[in-house]
Amino acid sequence: MSFNYVKNAGKFLCIGRNYVAHIKELNNKQPSQPFFFLKPSSSVLLPKQGPILVPKGVSVHHEVELAFVVGKELKNLDPETFTNEQALDAIDGYALAIDLTARNVQEEAKKEGLPWTIGKGFDTFLPLSPFIPKSAIPDPYKVDLSLSVNGTVKQNDSTNLMIFPIHKILSTMSSVMTIQKGDVILTGTPKGVSAIVPGDKVTASLSYDGKRIEEANLEFD
Amino acid sequence: MSFNYVKNAGKFLCIGRNYVAHIKELNNKQPSQPFFFLKPSSSVLLPKQGPILVPKGVSVHHEVELAFVVGKELKNLDPETFTNEQALDAIDGYALAIDLTARNVQEEAKKEGLPWTIGKGFDTFLPLSPFIPKSAIPDPYKVDLSLSVNGTVKQNDSTNLMIFPIHKILSTMSSVMTIQKGDVILTGTPKGVSAIVPGDKVTASLSYDGKRIEEANLEFD
Numbered sequence: 001m002s003f004n005y006v007k008n009a010g011k012f013l014c015i016g017r018n019y020v021a022h023i024k025e026l027n028n029k030q031p032s033q034p035f036f037f038l039k040p041s042s043s044v045l046l047p048k049q050g051p052i053l054v055p056k057g058v059s060v061h062h063e064v065e066l067a068f069v070v071g072k073e074l075k076n077l078d079p080e081t082f083t084n085e086q087a088l089d090a091i092d093g094y095a096l097a098i099d100l101t102a103r104n105v106q107e108e109a110k111k112e113g114l115p116w117t118i119g120k121g122f123d124t125f126l127p128l129s130p131f132i133p134k135s136a137i138p139d140p141y142k143v144d145l146s147l148s149v150n151g152t153v154k155q156n157d158s159t160n161l162m163i164f165p166i167h168k169i170l171s172t173m174s175s176v177m178t179i180q181k182g183d184v185i186l187t188g189t190p191k192g193v194s195a196i197v198p199g200d201k202v203t204a205s206l207s208y209d210g211k212r213i214e215e216a217n218l219e220f221d
Numbered sequence: 222m223s224f225n226y227v228k229n230a231g232k233f234l235c236i237g238r239n240y241v242a243h244i245k246e247l248n249n250k251q252p253s254q255p256f257f258f259l260k261p262s263s264s265v266l267l268p269k270q271g272p273i274l275v276p277k278g279v280s281v282h283h284e285v286e287l288a289f290v291v292g293k294e295l296k297n298l299d300p301e302t303f304t305n306e307q308a309l310d311a312i313d314g315y316a317l318a319i320d321l322t323a324r325n326v327q328e329e330a331k332k333e334g335l336p337w338t339i340g341k342g343f344d345t346f347l348p349l350s351p352f353i354p355k356s357a358i359p360d361p362y363k364v365d366l367s368l369s370v371n372g373t374v375k376q377n378d379s380t381n382l383m384i385f386p387i388h389k390i391l392s393t394m395s396s397v398m399t400i401q402k403g404d405v406i407l408t409g410t411p412k413g414v415s416a417i418v419p420g421d422k423v424t425a426s427l428s429y430d431g432k433r434i435e436e437a438n439l440e441f442d
């Protein structure tokens with residue numbers, strides 16, 4: 001089990017609104033193009049590093065997501081010609097991630113037209129699993145993501161429900177900023193997000209083609 | 222002249238709306254608390270690394286700013302007791318920075334309640350000067366920031382016009398995320414922002430107590 005990829009990540013980028021049912025549950029508008037935001041490296045929380053922190057007055061929502069680690073520099077990719085196969089070739093491996101979100105802070109920011117940085121960037125707001133080698137996930141659209149709170153399943157959906165596939169995510173991002181080897185990219189959350197409170201036990205897991213990948217299990221109090 | 226601080230920066234954080242006249246020129250609301258956003262390390266542009274890139278269809282605004290480099294980890298600082306003196310003690314040194322902004326992209330994001338990441342994060346959108354030792358700037362509120370486009374002065378104001386001083390910036394940021402040794406923080410731009418187009422010569426400089434700090438000069442085509 002290796003977390004070296006975390007140290008080597010120059011940036012942590014997240015796609016918003018990439019699953020239809022999640023967009024609907026938050027009454028959001030479906031984007032015509034992928035949009036994305038940064039999480040700071042200070043928000044990373046690794047297994048056994050301690051609990052998820054719930055800041056006072058903050059409604060912290062879980063968003064379980066498939067993350068991937070970029071294997072080479074990508075710049076100004078042409079969205080017309082950059083293929084799924086080329087995208088998979090540019091991936092080094094995967095991780096299970098939780099994009100924790102201060103929902104009330106984010107909603108206020110959205111209303112005021114302010115950055116999402118605070119709502120997405122508190123300490124412990126980016127739980128990450130060990131590195132999952134590419135061989136364990138030959139097809140990133142055959143992954144089942146699952147997240148439970150106190151033993152109750154809250155999120156459980158397949159990555160085949162993504163609106164924007166990874167090659168589209170990468171071509172869009174690379175048209176704005178250079179995607180560097182080591183960057184970690186989160187691909188969006190399926191439906192079922194909900195608030196957690198201090199003391200809640202949050203577990204998340206990932207299955208490939210129906211089979212649990214045990215190294216990816218996450219568990220936080 | 223050293224740029225080592227750039228490599229050692231875990232994150233680049235920027236305060237928005239920290240000068241009254243700049244808030245007014247963009248018809249923005251004055252914040253009651255500092256808010257902030259991240260720029261990716263991929264947006265850094267150092268002197269002689271090439272021109273500022275103006276993406277197609279994008280209105281790129283210059284925002285000249287005083288940046289500082291954090292000298293120690295800061296966590297959950299108490300805004301009631303964290304003093305100006307303690308803040309200056311936590312600073313390693315300074316830099317002159319330009320927070321380039323895709324203004325039309327940012328305005329659209331504000332209207333839609335979307336993240337500022339794209340509007341702030343294009344490649345070359347963070348020109349930075351060499352490290353300026355603390356001894357050259359004993360008081361960060363006695364700095365004059367100046368930026369010219371094709372020889373015409375567009376921005377020229379003193380940092381004593383900041384709404385939120387550095388100790389307030391740091392206590393607010395540290396209540397959200399751990400501020401780490403090496404982090405680079407931009408303190409906001411004074412009035413006079415305007416659009417630049419390809420081929421424009423952008424120069425920026427910094428004076429302390431009326432005397433130009435030559436190492437800090439920035440010049441981009």
Ligand SMILES: [Mg+2]
Nearest residue numbers: 010231232262
């Ligand atoms: Mg970084």
Ligand SMILES: [Mg+2]
Nearest residue numbers: 063099188189
């Ligand atoms: Mg998310």
Ligand SMILES: [Mg+2]
Nearest residue numbers: 284320409410
């Ligand atoms: Mg700015």
